[in-house]
Amino acid sequence: MDTEFDLISRYFRRAAPAGMLGVGDDCALLAPRTGWQMATSTDLLIEGTHFLAEDDPGSLGHKALAVNISDLAAMGAEPLACLLGLSLPRIDHTWLAAFTEGFHCLAQRARCPLIGGDTTRSPAGLVISVTVLGQVPAGQALLRSAARPEDDIWVTGLLGAADVALQLRLGKLPANPDLLAATRDALDRPDPPWSFAPALAGLAHAALDISDGLLQDLGHILEASHCGARLDYARMPIHPAVSRSGLDPDVIQRAVLAGGDVYQLCFTAPSEARDEIQACARRADVLATRVGVIREAPGLHVIDAEGQAVSLPAGGFDHFS
Amino acid sequence: MDTEFDLISRYFRRAAPAGMLGVGDDCALLAPRTGWQMATSTDLLIEGTHFLAEDDPGSLGHKALAVNISDLAAMGAEPLACLLGLSLPRIDHTWLAAFTEGFHCLAQRARCPLIGGDTTRSPAGLVISVTVLGQVPAGQALLRSAARPEDDIWVTGLLGAADVALQLRLGKLPANPDLLAATRDALDRPDPPWSFAPALAGLAHAALDISDGLLQDLGHILEASHCGARLDYARMPIHPAVSRSGLDPDVIQRAVLAGGDVYQLCFTAPSEARDEIQACARRADVLATRVGVIREAPGLHVIDAEGQAVSLPAGGFDHFS
Structure with missing residues (x-):
């Protein structure tokens, strides 16, 4: 039986960039540049409302992060890191591998590494929550x-x-x-x-x-x-x-x-x-x-x-x- | 019919503390003290796994935030702010009023104001995601x-x-x-x-x-x-x-x-x-x-x-x- 810890180390844990603490402790740690503000946004994606169970998991992983990176862009902020909450009806390794591949691939390209999250079981359907953290020079965010x-x-x-x-x-x-x-x-x-x-x-x-x-x-x-x-x-x-x-x-x-x-x-x-x-x-x-x-x-x-x-x-x- | 915007202004929007930008733009903005790091953690709470539909909504609002503030405490970090994602099977004003009262009450006491989030419809059951942001002097987090x-x-x-x-x-x-x-x-x-x-x-x-x-x-x-x-x-x-x-x-x-x-x-x-x-x-x-x-x-x-x-x-x- 896969434990939550097995899933984390197999699909979610990646080396955190210098100066950050990533997956594995109670919190992730990071800091904006001196004189910059952090920008943050969160989205919940729900099976049946935002996507369907049969949707391509790689695209879903990509889009779940993309819609949040879009919120950073809308403030003029550059990506720093992200958190992923995933609630699964069952453990499907094929699905998880494709989903996290789509997610990590955009995370790497946009320099928005996954540094924390939560994985849990969902009786009803798949739930994805993504929180992004970015940085923007203080006072220059686009409101x-x-x-x-x-x-x-x-x-x-x-x-x-x-x-x-x-x-x-x-x-x-x-x-x-x-x-x-x-x-x-x-x-x-x-x-x-x-x-x-x-x-x-x-x-x-x-x-x-x-x-x-x-x-x-x-x-x-x-x-x-x-x-x-x-x-x-x-x-x-x-x-x-x-x-x-x-x-x-x-x-x-x-x-x-x-x-x-x-x-x-x-x-x-x-x-x-x-x-x-x-x-x-x-x-x-x-x-x-x-x-x-x-x-x-x-x-x-x-x-x-x-x-x-x-x-x-x-x-x-x-x-x- | 209540729109997402109606719900946000009725239940979620609160004045953001000085130096932060709260609910209402693409991202919230905040900054740790100079020389401090940000600590962040996220939790997904799913109906049927972590709570039941008939659970007291005020306690649920309190606990959804408390479990995340606990993660900040576990790093030695002090709370700065939080984000709330809420996915609802239906709009029940009695439930929403009690839930957000429980949530805001702890947020105010622990100085962890709600500065952003996402509200959406869930066909299957209630989903709550909370992300907390805290701060800790650089290098002093409890690992x-x-x-x-x-x-x-x-x-x-x-x-x-x-x-x-x-x-x-x-x-x-x-x-x-x-x-x-x-x-x-x-x-x-x-x-x-x-x-x-x-x-x-x-x-x-x-x-x-x-x-x-x-x-x-x-x-x-x-x-x-x-x-x-x-x-x-x-x-x-x-x-x-x-x-x-x-x-x-x-x-x-x-x-x-x-x-x-x-x-x-x-x-x-x-x-x-x-x-x-x-x-x-x-x-x-x-x-x-x-x-x-x-x-x-x-x-x-x-x-x-x-x-x-x-x-x-x-x-x-x-x-x-």
Whole structure:
């Protein structure tokens, strides 16, 4: 019979980086650089709500960490370390090996090593909790409340693919294996801009990740910053597989503006910072696109290429509605 | 319909202490004192494994945080802040109000404010994840590997009550309402020595909390520190309701030596530190008792008042065996 200790040493324990204490004591130990703050966030992923038992375990391990690293990126923080809580209905070594491989692989790439956690049995279904710890120079974190009128509005990465993949998988769009193959990685293996985001601290103003959809998430910035915005739909960096999919333009527009599960950033920055932002994005191999502007007057308006108002899809994703 | 945002503002959001950013952005922000390290730990509590749906929600809120604060205490760290992940089968305002009251009440008393989290729906059962963040002077954390031969072995608080309450509740001991009333708080409302533990950093050597039972947990220290120990059963601070319960001495001995869920410390310290440890314990209103000694020779021996070997109950609690 495998004990909790066997599982920890087989799947979770890795050498901790210099200056940290990792898995094996009551707590992990780490320190931010002198004069820096720690940023921290936690997510709970529940079987049946956020994923299904039959989902690919490697992708699940990757995504469980990615959605949390995305929260660090949204503060302009660089990853330091993470904690993993895992509750299992049964011990399935094939599943555990693939899950932890997906998790550790991103952890290593993003320099966010696993330094602690909890493993336990769950009678009902699989539960994954991830807590990330990052660091950002004191006072430079990108807050939702920091957008200012005339700021450019930027997004990183491409929009529309995660939502199209989800709708295809749910059968809400007609089956299209080629389109699913081209969009599924956006949904299953999101790659938040962890190497680019720290460059925004001290350069950009407000930021968040597009987990609930661009309109809803930008709405959080506008509410917290007491301002409004205009988005130019023609500027949106739509995933090319979505643009050329032949899907109804309204379906694409909904995917781009309201589709959630996009672990990329929406941020605002003064127009003087445009060149430096683009230079940082090139260095990090991240696509950064200006899609609109913050305005003093409240309200969120989207205009098309002719300057006409685009009618907006209702709401984003809420975990309880 | 309550949205996730409604629940957050009603039950979870509290003013963050000066210098921290609390609930409401992608991450919380905080910093340890200059020259201190952060200590962090996470626990997953699952309905059906760690608690039952009908358990008192106020006690559950208290205990979910207490077991994590206990991990900080076991490093000699003082609490800084915590994160709460909560996954709910349904929204029950009576339950949520009582749970968060129990949680916030301990958070305030232990100066461990809630600064972030995640709330989501769970189809199967209630899931609680708590992550704590604490701070300890760099290099002074109490590690499991730091016990040295001739160290005194100490425990805080009283032993035996949590296990007796659990056995009574499981029906494994004959029903005894008075005994249950006298012991249930040890199980349901554990009060880890969070105000005493930071005084041990720099004074004691090794420490951990007695979550899996004294013998198993001390075994972890001995294994990590490559040494052995002798415990004096006659010195054990047995809860008075247990001592005078009339229970079979073997049942009591098992509860004292192997009973888990005791969120108190077992720690080792040089004999020169005895007076200072007792003075610190008095100031913190914590009972600290010397119960044995670390020895160079491997092996864990328990002797009775006559110096005779006590036969040991098998193992502690493992979440997968």
